[in-house]
Amino acid sequence: MENDNYTVWDIVADIWTKPKVVFAYIKEYDNTNLYIPILILLGISTSLSEAEIEVSNSDASLVIILLKSIFIGGLMGWIGYFIYCYLLEILGGFIGGKAKFDKIIRMFAYASIPSICTLIFTLQLILFFGTDAFLSDFESVDRSTLDLVIYYVCMFGQLALAIWTMVLLVIGISYFQNFTILKGILNLILPILLIGIPIMLIAFLLTINS
Template identity: 25%
Template sequence: METQASQPLNPWLSIWFRPRATIRYIISTDPTYRVYSLAALGGISKVLDRAMSRAWGDSMAWYWIVLLVLVGGPVAGVFGLYIGGAIFRWVGSKLGGAATSEEVRAAIAWASLPGIAGLVFIIPYLIFLRSEAFTSETPRLDAIVAQSPAWAILVSLLGIYLIVIGVVLSLWQLVLLSKTLGEVHGFSAWRGFLTYFIPSFVFFILLFVIFVLPRAIYIGP
């Protein structure tokens, strides 16, 4: 009888609802399949999101932002893939997992598909706002909104829609990552979640101690 891992799957579709079976199929056939492409696209998505949320356009021209997104994004994505792969492999091994770094990288890359899919929703927003998508001040958008209450309602609904989509895709990505990490390590999705959560929490605490705590306890003259 053919095993579930060897049954042909379309990972682009099955990863959304059958993440464990999908990542099992990938690592049993070709654990490097599209891993670097997904990492590059994931990096583009993250750098683009950061450029928009941090208003990079307030301090640099839009074409520099585009260059950073298209060139720096893939580099950051692949670099993060290797760093995350090493960390999640080590943490997972301490929780009883037995995945290789290559398998963990596949789990990370394929679980990032919801975040990459978010680009589909962001691109129309970028086309509409153009350079103002990267700035804190939006005179062109403000002028459009001021034309009629209908425009104001439409823009507000668009903003809410994008926020909801972002939250849903982020949660979906976390669920997929927990399941794919659990599968490659050979344990439950809950331990897969801990494999992600523990180093993320430690990193957050380090950032707090290094950057936030000194400012909180500093007493100036």
């Protein structure tokens, strides 16, 4: 692949259908910091998704939800992704992986572009429903047929983009670590288990002692 003719917009376009072309470019040429704003946007997108769960039990206004997602989600999100990608490198090494952090973090960012696009559907929901877009029990309130159609179309779109992100992550980590697909999936799961199991044990112990 020629570095000179491959632009940011080529990456954004190709990651959807030609991910290995993008990953080959990252492996050979990409040393830019473009991944940082991508991860910040991903943090904002993830924070808005979490707000969809929390706001039904909160009196937060739309402005507060958006500010929280932009500032807290954008900041803490990319820090969390840095930690996750570092664990991908370390734990992947234990099962034979050779990829370095600087390549893994870039792969993770570019593979997450579809998830960032879920913001399009989130903004559409906000435009139509305001703070109601974040209610976890949205369907339980009396809604028109059109409202429900709009809601479910957006939900399906978000789900499809999230699934495609997972597919790209599996392809990406398998490519860089030179893993099989199953081993790539294991590599993606190991950091979650490493962080999640201790948290679950602590929560269980606190429940017993309370």
